[in-house]
Amino acid sequence: MNIESKISLQEVRKSFGSRHVLNGITLDINQSEVIAFIGSSGSGKSTLLRCVNLLEAIDDGAILLDGIDISEPGINPDPFRRRIGMVFQNFNLFPHMTVLENIALAPRKVLGQSKNEANDHARELIGRLGLSDRADGYPDQLSGGQQQRVAIARSLAMNPEVMLLDEITSALDPELVGEVLDVVRELKSNGMTMLLATHEMGFAREISDRVCFLHQGQVLECSPPAEFFSRPQHERTQQFLQRVTDAGRL
Amino acid sequence: MSQPGVTRRQAFERRQKRRSVLIAFTSTVIVIGLVVALVPQTPGWYKVKRSFFDGAVLSDTFAKLLSAFVKDIQIFLWCAPCILIWGMTLAVCRSVRTPALFPLRLFAAAYTDIFRGIPVILTILLVGFGVPGLGLHRPWNSPYLWGSVALVLAYSSYVAEVFRAGIESVHESQRAGARSLGLSSGQTLRYVIIPQAVRRVIPPLMNDFVSLQKDVALISLIGPIEILRQAGIDKSKYANFTPYVGAAIIFLLLTIPETRFVDHLMTRERRRTSGTAVR
Numbered sequence: 072m073n074i075e076s077k078i079s080l081q082e083v084r085k086s087f088g089s090r091h092v093l094n095g096i097t098l099d100i101n102q103s104e105v106i107a108f109i110g111s112s113g114s115g116k117s118t119l120l121r122c123v124n125l126l127e128a129i130d131d132g133a134i135l136l137d138g139i140d141i142s143e144p145g146i147n148p149d150p151f152r153r154r155i156g157m158v159f160q161n162f163n164l165f166p167h168m169t170v171l172e173n174i175a176l177a178p179r180k181v182l183g184q185s186k187n188e189a190n191d192h193a194r195e196l197i198g199r200l201g202l203s204d205r206a207d208g209y210p211d212q213l214s215g216g217q218q219q220r221v222a223i224a225r226s227l228a229m230n231p232e233v234m235l236l237d238e239i240t241s242a243l244d245p246e247l248v249g250e251v252l253d254v255v256r257e258l259k260s261n262g263m264t265m266l267l268a269t270h271e272m273g274f275a276r277e278i279s280d281r282v283c284f285l286h287q288g289q290v291l292e293c294s295p296p297a298e299f300f301s302r303p304q305h306e307r308t309q310q311f312l313q314r315v316t317d318a319g320r321l
Numbered sequence: 322m323s324q325p326g327v328t329r330r331q332a333f334e335r336r337q338k339r340r341s342v343l344i345a346f347t348s349t350v351i352v353i354g355l356v357v358a359l360v361p362q363t364p365g366w367y368k369v370k371r372s373f374f375d376g377a378v379l380s381d382t383f384a385k386l387l388s389a390f391v392k393d394i395q396i397f398l399w400c401a402p403c404i405l406i407w408g409m410t411l412a413v414c415r416s417v418r419t420p421a422l423f424p425l426r427l428f429a430a431a432y433t434d435i436f437r438g439i440p441v442i443l444t445i446l447l448v449g450f451g452v453p454g455l456g457l458h459r460p461w462n463s464p465y466l467w468g469s470v471a472l473v474l475a476y477s478s479y480v481a482e483v484f485r486a487g488i489e490s491v492h493e494s495q496r497a498g499a500r501s502l503g504l505s506s507g508q509t510l511r512y513v514i515i516p517q518a519v520r521r522v523i524p525p526l527m528n529d530f531v532s533l534q535k536d537v538a539l540i541s542l543i544g545p546i547e548i549l550r551q552a553g554i555d556k557s558k559y560a561n562f563t564p565y566v567g568a569a570i571i572f573l574l575l576t577i578p579e580t581r582f583v584d585h586l587m588t589r590e591r592r593r594t595s596g597t598a599v600r
């Protein structure tokens with residue numbers, strides 16, 4: 072194992088009943104590294120990210136954060152979840168709260184910030200993500216792109232050390248994808264460690280330090296994007312990229 | 322041809338509105354007219370009219386009924402918050418998945434099964450006659466107290482089920498969203514799940530409370546002089562059923578505005594949190 076890894080996945084296994092979804096995933100992710108997971112639907116990308124966030128308990132193997140095993144059965148996941156932000160495909164915003172309340176909730180209740188402190192920080196984030204005029208609106212009154220930016224702001228409000236982004240543009244109209252990707256670019260330029268599952272091959276190529284291909288719950292290959300896209304080693308990867316190319320998404 | 326200052330749609334909507342008002346008015350007049358014309362033709366009408374719709378008896382008894390109804394409202398007002406709190410507690414107990422709290426879940430499940438399965442009137446009779454039978458002294462033998470306790474026991478089981486349905490109707494992704502931020506399961510329940518669940522169950526909840534408003538009258542069986550018992554007394558005194566009609570009118574005066582008010586609240590809430598409405 073690599074001591075400097077921000078996150079280290081070691082032989083991670085996860086099944087749902089008799090269905091093996093993750094079949095021994097091993098990967099070391101460095102501080103400030105951006106990893107893009109690609110693979111066909113059902114290959115286990117979401118499950119992997121959910122496991123890293125401890126939303127799913129893994130069956131075997133280990134997940135280390137700064138060298139500490141956070142996947143130990145029985146451990147309280149809450150202190151680690153605070154340090155790992157997650158953004159979902161369908162935003163998962165709280166519909167009964169305003170944008171500001173969505174963002175300020177966790178800092179207040181989890182970090183114990185005062186209402187003013189949390190709101191100030193939330194407003195700052197809202198401004199940074201270009202949503203200033205939306206602070207007091209409700210999620211259902213926003214466009215998909217705006218909602219996803221709020222979801223990112225909500226995660227960032229906890230000052231996470233790692234961000235997990237699960238197909239965050241898949242539910243968006245094409246013309247709204249750009250505004251969300253811009254935010255991810257900004258996160259990268261600030262040195263955020265990120266694991267993202269994506270179908271946007273162009274974006275994966277642009278933003279990631281390594282692209283990992285997931286197939287039937289295994290990482291078949293993992294390499295820098297230039298290499299990954301021009302010289303895929305594995306036959307399955309070649310087939311997948313071919314399909315994506317045929318579908319006009321590369 | 323459109324009038325000046327009126328869009329095509331506005332003109333269309335005005336025409337539509339005039340038309341529907343006209344249709345609604347005509348059909349109402351016809352139906353009411355038929356009822357008014359035909360019912361007095363029935364052979365027993367004059368008897369029914371005398372014993373149920375006697376204006377003199379109504380005006381004699383109405384004030385007393387009204388003041389007895391204050392008792393119903395009081396009972397309702399102290400039962401309702403107890404029912405809400407106890408019902409929510411039961412619902413939360415049933416939603417908790419921690420093994421250590423399994424006995425709590427079991428208790429809550431058994432409780433709701435039992436009290437939902439017993440007619441309210443039986444619960445009132447059993448609690449209302451049973452507990453004071455233990456030989457308690459004042460004020461602990463008050464039929465108001467035990468009648469209210471019986472209502473709370475029965476209605477909290479209905480309300481618990483409504484809350485539980487609401488809690489379960491909140492999508493799993495909301496829990497994931499909250500937990501991913503580091504909120505504990507208790508905080509997730511409190512700040513994310515329950516507020517959404519409560520909003521969703523307000524209509525069925527209000528139905529339960531309108532029923533409660535009516536079922537308060539069942540307490541009359543164990544003693545308190547509230548509106549139903551007062552109506553019974555007046556019925557015997559005048560040998561006339563009109564006091565019951567008076568009581569019914571009084572109930573309606575309260576329950577109809579109640580339901581309308583809730584509808585109004587719901588519409589406003591929907592408008593506040595959602596985007597454009599679909600026609």
Ligand SMILES: Nc1ncnc2c1ncn2[C@@H]1O[C@H](COP(=O)(O)OP(=O)(O)O)[C@@H](O)[C@H]1O
Nearest residue numbers: 087090092110111112113114115116117118119
């Ligand atoms: N909670 C669950 N229960 C049962 N099966 C699940 C669950 N979550 C995911 N799966 C299954 O695991 C497989 C991988 O799913 P997922 O991780 O969502 O893939 P991806 O995100 O790559 O499309 C799928 O076959 C899916 O049906």
Ligand SMILES: [Mg+2]
Nearest residue numbers: 116117118238
């Ligand atoms: Mg997925």
